[in-house]
Amino acid sequence: MRGASGFLTPAELLELADSGSVVLDPFSVILSKHVTIGPGNLFYPGVVIECDDESHCVIGGDNVFHGGTRIAASAGGSITIGDRSVIGEGGAQIKSTTADSEVSIGDGVRIANGAELLGRSRVGTGCQILGPISARSVSLADGATHAHPNPDRRGAVLKGFGRAQDIRLGVGEVINGAGDFGSAPVERQRVYHPLAPNS
Structure with missing residues (x-):
C-alpha cells in the first residue's frame, strides 16, 4: 500500500x-x-x-x-x-x-509549537519560528544559533502567534507578534536578554 x-x-x-x-x-x-x-x-x-x-x-x-x-x-x-x-x-x-514557492531552511534552525511555513521563504542558519505563527513568504537572516551567548549575532526570530506575511528580518532581530506581525515592532533580541555578553 x-x-x-x-x-x-x-x-x-x-x-x-x-x-x-x-x-x-x-x-x-x-x-x-x-x-x-x-x-x-x-x-x-x-x-x-x-x-x-x-x-x-x-x-x-x-x-x-x-x-x-x-x-x-x-x-x-x-x-x-x-x-x-x-x-x-x-x-x-x-x-x-507551486514552482515559485521554494522554501529554504538553513542549518541549526528551530521551527516549533504549531508554526507553519509556506510561500517563497528563506529561513537562514540559526533562525527560529516559535509559536502558532503562519509565516508566509518570509526572509530571516543567517546568524548564530539560539545557543550563542551574544543575541546580536543570532539568526532572526519570529515568536508569538498570528500571521507573518512578507516579513524581512536581519541578524539579531526579532518580532514578538500577537496577530498581525506586520504591525508589530522589530526589536533587537538583546531586549529579551539584557545581561547577555556583547562579544
Missing part, C-alpha cells in the same frame, strides 16, 4: 539506519520515496514528509523531526533543509505547493 502510493515501506525506513538515521516507529512515520535524506537524522513517531515526483525535497544531516511535523512539496514545489535543525517540537507544517 505505501509503496504504491509513493512512500517508503516500514522495512525501507529501517534501512535508513545504514546512514546513521533513526526512525523510532517505522509504522507511523510516512516518508516519500522522492525525498533525498542525509545521514544522522532522527524521526520521532508521527512525522509525515510528502514529495511528489514533480517536486524537490532535500534534507541534510543530523536533524531532529518531532511528532506532529508535516512537510509537503507538491506541484513543482521545492523544500530544502540544512543540517542540525530541530523541527516540529509541539508541531509544525512546512509546505511548498
